[in-house]
Amino acid sequence: MRVCVIGTGYVGLVTGACLAHIGHHVICVDNNEEKVKLMKAGQSPIFEPGLSEIMAGAMQAGTLEFTTDIGGGVAHGEILFIAVGTPPLPTGESDTRYVEAVARSIGAHLDGGYKVIVNKSTVPIGSGDWVRMIVLDGIVERQKVLVGAGGGEVTTLESVPAFDVVSNPEFLREGCAVYDTFNPDRIVLGGSSSKAIAMMQELYAPIIERQYAEDKSLPPVPVLATDISSAEMIKYAANAFLATKISFINEVANICDRVGADVTQVAKGIGLDSRIGNKFLQAGIGWGGSCFPKDVSALIHTADDYGYDTHLLKAAVSVNQRQRLIAVEKLQQVLKILKGKTVGLLGLTFKPDTDDMRDAPALNLIEHLNRLGAKVKAYDPIVAQSGMRHGLTGVLVETDPERLADGCDALVLVTDWQQFRNLDYNKMASLMTNPVMIDGRNYLDREALQQAGFYYVGVGR
Ligand code: NAD
Numbered sequence: 285m286r287v288c289v290i291g292t293g294y295v296g297l298v299t300g301a302c303l304a305h306i307g308h309h310v311i312c313v314d315n316n317e318e319k320v321k322l323m324k325a326g327q328s329p330i331f332e333p334g335l336s337e338i339m340a341g342a343m344q345a346g347t348l349e350f351t352t353d354i355g356g357g358v359a360h361g362e363i364l365f366i367a368v369g370t371p372p373l374p375t376g377e378s379d380t381r382y383v384e385a386v387a388r389s390i391g392a393h394l395d396g397g398y399k400v401i402v403n404k405s406t407v408p409i410g411s412g413d414w415v416r417m418i419v420l421d422g423i424v425e426r427q428k429v430l431v432g433a434g435g436g437e438v439t440t441l442e443s444v445p446a447f448d449v450v451s452n453p454e455f456l457r458e459g460c461a462v463y464d465t466f467n468p469d470r471i472v473l474g475g476s477s478s479k480a481i482a483m484m485q486e487l488y489a490p491i492i493e494r495q496y497a498e499d500k501s502l503p504p505v506p507v508l509a510t511d512i513s514s515a516e517m518i519k520y521a522a523n524a525f526l527a528t529k530i531s532f533i534n535e536v537a538n539i540c541d542r543v544g545a546d547v548t549q550v551a552k553g554i555g556l557d558s559r560i561g562n563k564f565l566q567a568g569i570g571w572g573g574s575c576f577p578k579d580v581s582a583l584i585h586t587a588d589d590y591g592y593d594t595h596l597l598k599a600a601v602s603v604n605q606r607q608r609l610i611a612v613e614k615l616q617q618v619l620k621i622l623k624g625k626t627v628g629l630l631g632l633t634f635k636p637d638t639d640d641m642r643d644a645p646a647l648n649l650i651e652h653l654n655r656l657g658a659k660v661k662a663y664d665p666i667v668a669q670s671g672m673r674h675g676l677t678g679v680l681v682e683t684d685p686e687r688l689a690d691g692c693d694a695l696v697l698v699t700d701w702q703q704f705r706n707l708d709y710n711k712m713a714s715l716m717t718n719p720v721m722i723d724g725r726n727y728l729d730r731e732a733l734q735q736a737g738f739y740y741v742g743v744g745r
């Protein structure tokens with residue numbers, strides 16, 4: 285099928301590349317010229333395991349192209365994905381201005397045959413109808429321009445190009461986005477047009493039938509067809525549930541710390557109950573990233589707009605805000621005064637295998653430690669590899685873990701990068717003023733660290 289994906293971030297680029305990989309002809313559009321230049325040269329602007337290989341293969345096969353020309357993309361696609369960002373506004377609401385700009389632009393370029401416009405971005409409930417309205421506005425504006433230039437007719441209902449809007453929320457996780465795209469737990473399609481839903485099912489058929497799955501013997505991927513608002517709500521509810529689950533286990537961890545229980549064993553014990561499940565029960569320094577914080581806030585805001593005061597979701601956020609500073613509390617317990625001390629952070633990104641720093645707990649830690657007068661250093665494999673600094677302030681970014689350890693009064697493991705399991709902790713302890721390790725993810729081997737000479741502190745154990 286002919287596909288156009290507008291917005292080539294973590295979601296758009298992965299979606300576009302994976303759909304091209306399974307044989308669709310995909311044009312990816314972005315208004316960031318630098319990004320498009322990079323992608324045209326075969327390079328991925330983001331770090332996502334397996335993505336570069338998928339891009340290279342599809343580009344070679346001629347099924348994946350990149351452009352800044354939205355008109356060309358819209359003309360090409362039978363299915364048009366909107367995958368631009370919906371970042372949080374200071375109020376907690378979702379900023380939908382990029383979705384609006386793209387929808388208007390689609391309208392302005394819509395011509396010819398029937399198109400399915402897909403909301404892949406996470407958008408507030410009710411956005412399906414709103415996008416439809418903006419696209420229609422775009423069509424009318426274009427007609428006005430044409431009439432003004434003497435080149436066309438006034439739009440009548442009969443002359444409006446045919447299109448439908450479908451909500452197709454995305455559930456991929458950063459760091460395993462390609463894997464998640466080929467191995468989804470479900471595909472949600474919200475919309476009232478059976479023609480549009482059928483086209484979406486055709487688009488995803490190879491994925492639904494597990495042709496690209498790790499385990500091809502699994503039954504087909506469940507496809508849930510719903511109304512648009514329910515599909516939009518499913519996305520928010522899923523993220524809010526997962527974030528709440530983590531806040532729950534973090535609260536349990538804080539109680540464990542006080543009563544002398546081990547949260548890793550508690551999580552195992554409750555996770556074996558199939559009603560609870562063992563995933564997203566890893567206690568630590570809180571959830572971050574570009575999705576959980578903004579989506580939970582947006583859902584709270586939507587509820588407020590409709591006169592419902594959410595207690596549980598607000599509590600999940602407040603537990604998380606406190607949890608993000610749990611490492612500072614633990615540092616103070618061990619080192620007492622932090623003014624003049626040097627703290628080294630192992631990891632900066634909000635989770636491993638991504639270069640994404642959006643709403644990363646490390647940022648809160650850096651800010652708070654600076655405020656308390658501590659000097660902060662950090663080492664993160666992806667930051668070291670790419671040389672990027674993400675506009676980081678208040679932190680000295682080191683190029684290897686041993687330079688990080690040198691002269692530190694304590695280390696805090698912030699991100700559970702796999703390579704942190706196998707560092708030379710003996711050497712690192714010997715370079716530190718004070719070998720203290722706050723393991724913010726309960727990720728390291730406590731005994732091995734203690735043998736290396738560290739005073740080890742976990743979260744809830
Ligand atoms: P991103 O910020 O990484 O990428 C957005 C891209 O859109 C950028 O490349 C930007 O240049 C481009 N863009 C903005 N305005 C444009 C325009 N007018 N025309 C063309 N391109 C334009 O965003 P993301 O992380 O990929 O998220 C996209 C959406 O998907 C958001 O709504 C997000 O909530 C949702 N989502 C994200 C994830 C995730 O893990 N990142 C997972 C599920 C859903």
Ligand code: UDX
Nearest residue numbers: 454455456457458564565566570571572573575634635
């Ligand atoms: C999340 C959702 O999982 C995904 O379905 C959605 O599409 C986008 O948002 P992502 O933000 O990429 O994905 O990462 P995820 O693996 O969910 O982790 C989010 C945060 O929770 C990270 O900061 C991670 O460290 C933290 N986390 C996760 C925990 O603290 N404990 C856990 O058990 C799991």
